[in-house]
Amino acid sequence: MTPRIGCNELATMGQMNMLEAIRDALGTEMAADDRVILLGQDVGKFGGIFRATDGLFAKFGDKRVFDMPLAEGAIVGSALGLALSGLRPVAEIQFLGFAQQAFHQIVPQVARMRYRSRGRFAASLVIRAPFGGGVKTPELHCDAIECQFAQAQGLKVIAPSNPYDAKGMLLSAIRDPDPVLFCEPLHGYRFIKGEVPLSAYTIDTGKANVVREGSDVTLIAWSAAVDLALRAADALSTEGIRAHVLDIRSLLPLDVDGVVTATEKTGRCVIIHEASLTAGFGAEVAATISRDAFYSLQAPIERVTAPDAPYPLAAAEQMFIPGVERVVAAARRTLEVQ
Amino acid sequence: MGNPSTPQFLYHNDPVVPLRLLEPDGTLAEGSVSPMDDEQVLRALRLMMLSRAFDAKGISLQRQGRFGTFSPVQGQEASVVGSAFALDPSRDWIVPQYRELPALLHHGLPLENFILYFNGHPAGGHIPEGVRLLPIQISLAAQLPHAVGLAWGLRLQEIDGVVLTYFGDGASSEGDFHEACNLAGVVKAPVVFFLQNNGWAISTPRSRQSAARTFAERAPGYGFDGIVVDGNDLLAVYAVTLAAVERACAGMGPTLIESQTYRLGAHNTADDPTRYVSQEALNAWSDRDPILRVQRYLSAHGCWSDRTASEFRDDISRTIDEALATARAVPPPTAEDLFEHTYAELTQRQARQLREHAL
Numbered sequence: 195m196t197p198r199i200g201c202n203e204l205a206t207m208g209q210m211n212m213l214e215a216i217r218d219a220l221g222t223e224m225a226a227d228d229r230v231i232l233l234g235q236d237v238g239k240f241g242g243i244f245r246a247t248d249g250l251f252a253k254f255g256d257k258r259v260f261d262m263p264l265a266e267g268a269i270v271g272s273a274l275g276l277a278l279s280g281l282r283p284v285a286e287i288q289f290l291g292f293a294q295q296a297f298h299q300i301v302p303q304v305a306r307m308r309y310r311s312r313g314r315f316a317a318s319l320v321i322r323a324p325f326g327g328g329v330k331t332p333e334l335h336c337d338a339i340e341c342q343f344a345q346a347q348g349l350k351v352i353a354p355s356n357p358y359d360a361k362g363m364l365l366s367a368i369r370d371p372d373p374v375l376f377c378e379p380l381h382g383y384r385f386i387k388g389e390v391p392l393s394a395y396t397i398d399t400g401k402a403n404v405v406r407e408g409s410d411v412t413l414i415a416w417s418a419a420v421d422l423a424l425r426a427a428d429a430l431s432t433e434g435i436r437a438h439v440l441d442i443r444s445l446l447p448l449d450v451d452g453v454v455t456a457t458e459k460t461g462r463c464v465i466i467h468e469a470s471l472t473a474g475f476g477a478e479v480a481a482t483i484s485r486d487a488f489y490s491l492q493a494p495i496e497r498v499t500a501p502d503a504p505y506p507l508a509a510a511e512q513m514f515i516p517g518v519e520r521v522v523a524a525a526r527r528t529l530e531v532q
Numbered sequence: 533m534g535n536p537s538t539p540q541f542l543y544h545n546d547p548v549v550p551l552r553l554l555e556p557d558g559t560l561a562e563g564s565v566s567p568m569d570d571e572q573v574l575r576a577l578r579l580m581m582l583s584r585a586f587d588a589k590g591i592s593l594q595r596q597g598r599f600g601t602f603s604p605v606q607g608q609e610a611s612v613v614g615s616a617f618a619l620d621p622s623r624d625w626i627v628p629q630y631r632e633l634p635a636l637l638h639h640g641l642p643l644e645n646f647i648l649y650f651n652g653h654p655a656g657g658h659i660p661e662g663v664r665l666l667p668i669q670i671s672l673a674a675q676l677p678h679a680v681g682l683a684w685g686l687r688l689q690e691i692d693g694v695v696l697t698y699f700g701d702g703a704s705s706e707g708d709f710h711e712a713c714n715l716a717g718v719v720k721a722p723v724v725f726f727l728q729n730n731g732w733a734i735s736t737p738r739s740r741q742s743a744a745r746t747f748a749e750r751a752p753g754y755g756f757d758g759i760v761v762d763g764n765d766l767l768a769v770y771a772v773t774l775a776a777v778e779r780a781c782a783g784m785g786p787t788l789i790e791s792q793t794y795r796l797g798a799h800n801t802a803d804d805p806t807r808y809v810s811q812e813a814l815n816a817w818s819d820r821d822p823i824l825r826v827q828r829y830l831s832a833h834g835c836w837s838d839r840t841a842s843e844f845r846d847d848i849s850r851t852i853d854e855a856l857a858t859a860r861a862v863p864p865p866t867a868e869d870l871f872e873h874t875y876a877e878l879t880q881r882q883a884r885q886l887r888e889h890a891l
Contacts, residue, residue, distance in 0.1 A: 231688070257688060261717055268677050268711035275681020278666070280689060283681075298708075302676055308669045312658035313873040348874050371876040400879070447879035 210390040213383045215357035216246050216322070218366035220284065224254050227282065230368060233260040233269060234286030244324065244383055266295035270321060274304050277319040281528050282368060290325035290377060291337040304373045305348035317373040317395055320364070323379035326418050326468050327515050330508035331380075337505050338468035340377045340417075340477040344445040349459040351400045353377040353447040355390040355420035359443065362397035369396065378417035388419055400444050402452030408438035411525045412456050414479055416442045419516070423466055426521035437525060445475050453479060454487045461492035462528035468515055471499040493531035496524040505509075542864035548746050550792050551772055552762040556820045558828025560767075566616070567771040570835050576617055576766055577826045577836075580609035582848045583634040586643075587797060589852055591652070593657035602854030603631045608730055608816040610697075610822030613638070614769030615726050615791070619696055620779055625664040625686075627697035629672070631687040631728075635698070639665050643855035648862060654869045655862055664693075672703040675807070683721035683780075694780040696724040696773070702733025704750075705741050713788065716800040717755035721826075722780035724773065725751075725788040729765060730795040748790035756786045762824040763793030769809060793822075 210218065224230045232247055238261040241248030251259040262269050267288055273283040287293045293300065300321065307317040327336035343351050350372055354360040360378070367374035379386065405420060406427055413423040420441045427437035440456040442449060457463050463483060465476040476497040483495055498516045506514050553564040560566060568576070583605045593599035605612055608631065616635035619626065626639050627634075628711050637643060640663035648667060649656025659665050666682075669675035679697035686693045703709060704727055716723050727747050743749060750759030757779075761772045769791055776787035794817040798805045830836035867889040871882045878886065 233545030260719075261751065263711070263714050265711040265714065267708055268680070268715045271674070271677025271686065271712070272715055275678040275683070276685040276688075277681075278678065278686025279691070281685050298671065298674065299677065300672055306666075308875070309873045310657050311873075312654060314659045314661070315666070316876070349876075392634050403562070447875075447881060450880055450884075 204266050206392050207389045208392055208455060209387060210357045210361075211384050211387045212354075212360050212379065213244060213246055213359050215361040216364055216378065217248060217250070218392070219361040219368075220247060220391065221250060221253065223365055223368045224250065224258060226394065227368075228258075229280065229282040229316070230284060231260065231276065231281050232284050232286070233257050233273060233276075234264050235262055235264055235269070235288055237261060237286050237460060242286060242513055246286065246322070262393065266292055267299050270296040270299040270304060270466055273319045273321070274299065274307065274317050277317050278315055282318060284320045284322060284507055287323040288402040289335045290323040290332075290339055291334040293321070293323055293343075294339070297342075300343065300349065300375065305346040307348075308372065309348055316371050318371050320367045320374045322364075322376045322378060324383065325510050326380050327505060328381040328418075330511070333505075333507065336380070336511070338500070340375075340445060341467075341473070341500035343375050344475055344478070347447070348442065349446060350374045350399065351377065352444045353379070354443065355379065355382075355405070355415070355417055355441045356386055357390045357396060359403070360439075361390050362395050363399050363443065366396040366399050370399075374399075377417060379421075382418045382421055386418075387492075400447050400449055402440055402442045402444075402449040402456070404438065404456065405441050406437065406439040408436035408460065410436045410438075410460055411438060411462040411464060411528055412438045412460045413455065413464050413466060413521065413525065414440045414442060414456065416445065419466045421522060422516060422518065426518050426525065427431040429518055429522050430525055435525065435529065442479070445531050448482065450482055450486060453482055457483050457487040458490040461490045462525075462531075463491070464496045464498060464521060464524045464528060466498045466516055466521055467517060468500055470502045471497060472502050474499050493528040498524045539578055548749075548760050549767045550760040550762040552765050553767040553771060554825055554829055555766045556764075556825055558825055558832055560829075566767050567774065568767060570830065572617065573766070573811065573826060573830060574835060576613050576770075576821030577823070578844055578848070579613050579634045579638055580658050580766070580823050580826065581844055582637070582851060583609050583612070583846045584844070586610075586633060586852055589856075591801055599647075600650045601801050602651050603800040604797040605631055606635055607817065607822070608635065608728055608793045610730050610766040610826070611763035611769055611791040611793045614766045615696065615698075615773040615789075617770050618773035619694070619852070621664060623693045624663075624777065625666070625679075625682060625693060625695040627666045627675045627695055628668055629675065629698045629700065629703065630668045630670060631700070632698045636665060639663060641665055643851065644858040644862075647855055647859040651859065653859075653862060654865050673699055673706035673708040675699070675713075676708050677715065680712045680716045680719075680721045681722050683716070683723040684719045687720075687722055692781070693879050694722045694724060694777045696726055698726050698728065699740050700733065701727065701729040701731070701738050701747060702736065704747055708877065713750070713754040713763055713786070716786040720785035723786045724776045724780060725786060726727055726773070726795055727788065727790045730763075732795050732799065732805075732809070734799040734803060735805075746790055751788035754786075756788065756790035758790065760790045760792060764820050764825065766822060794820075796821075811847070
């Protein structure tokens, strides 16, 4: 046998989309830790409405993968009880918009269990939910409400933007002693692809990640909006503008140092998210920058977001969600200030 | 079987007679045998009296500004203590609401923790290691899905144990009650839903919570059994709960127990029940006082006298004073207490905020 260069890498890396990376993380951790169980609507034989759990029921059986009654509150509330019994539940909510039906369990119960019990009990569980528009879903399926959970101290709210992060961050989330709301980019489930190690690895979910180096303007985003920021950065590069792109990865807790460092790199900031402007998480990022990176700012902070209106029906959604042109225009505006 | 082409509406209007073993005069109901021996009944009585004495002490201290807002158990002692006595604290779990002090004590919570909690000290939330008790729940019915998940998780891991969860007639109107019962039936969780129907949700009477004849009869709709018990009868509550626990242990799944009792006191120390509870109702229920009933029973057995009563009162008073002193000796909360236990570790921001607090 003649060893060939790259053989090891080929054997240990795979091209995956977001869903495949998520499924790979679930299967990897279920094989490694028999405390890990999956619960949600249609996650069993059907493999989830997006197939995120495809094949896991067949592999791990009906003592590890549970189809649940159609009740988000009971899915999350019982996941908390299951966690207290010593298991590591990973609950799927079919769309983050429906996590509102479990808001009363996620925010006052799951997030506060450790605090209320002074550390005796930990809600070591993960709630997975896709969010975001652009795929012509019916009403309420597409709402980007991740920010509504970002005040739930005790909860971690994280949102990967690429398959490598999705697998590593999900493995970190399942092993995290604290509860994690794992927000998945519905729009990018299949088209966002990348190389993913086949072995298990974790990512420090609380650390923001520079996904593209640049020196002229900083684009700050998370989840599917990172892909948008990268496309905007490509467009800006044709004009000779080098964009620095920061994926914050985690809304709660926020990596303040990461945001400050990325801002200081250029002194000009555009924050991008799919939720409406008012009280969106961009406001938190902007306020953080204006306090902790004030003297590096060369221009007002721009926010590219959905307008202050409810998410519209599908035929109108392309006007609603932020696009490349709006990001590029906002970046240019920051550069017009001398 | 009726004719399938004729509509058969499911409707029940027969009166439901709650299970009762001990009559209000302290005699055993005809044909019944006590499920508890006298020594057990005495221990239960001590806890019931401790609870009643703590209510009085707590209300008095609260009026002096030395204790926080809390909900007395008064009137419901048999319901709470009888059910707790049916559990094995080394095996079973209690998932409480907030009006079950004697059950928490019986299960292993130190009284000083309860005092600290209602005095607003963060340390009061701590449940000692090994005590199978979830924290007091303020959000009504939110604990019910937790109880089901915990019970289901024990079963999945083949760990012996039953979960008993307390809630009230008001809480049964919450969506979480429905979701929890429904799930418990589907997964056959070893859980006992212990509904204390005390007649009131603050000022809202039981009749405004549900048009159902009883709360217990909702259970069959979830695929398991329900039962109504005289909640002011220690022996009946104990017997029914023990049966439910044994059924859960045997893999028969959940049970819904409706314990029909009465809140003789206020909802909490901020409430004024004279605005909505009639004196006639209070008088009627005071005649069925659960503590008097047990004392009459023991008295007839020669196990209760003025001397025992006085010994119990002294012992209880000492227990309460000691717990109050222990709680008073706990140092006041610090800035660290504001942040600690939010997460396993402080976040970057929390660490900064804590430093700023220290300045």
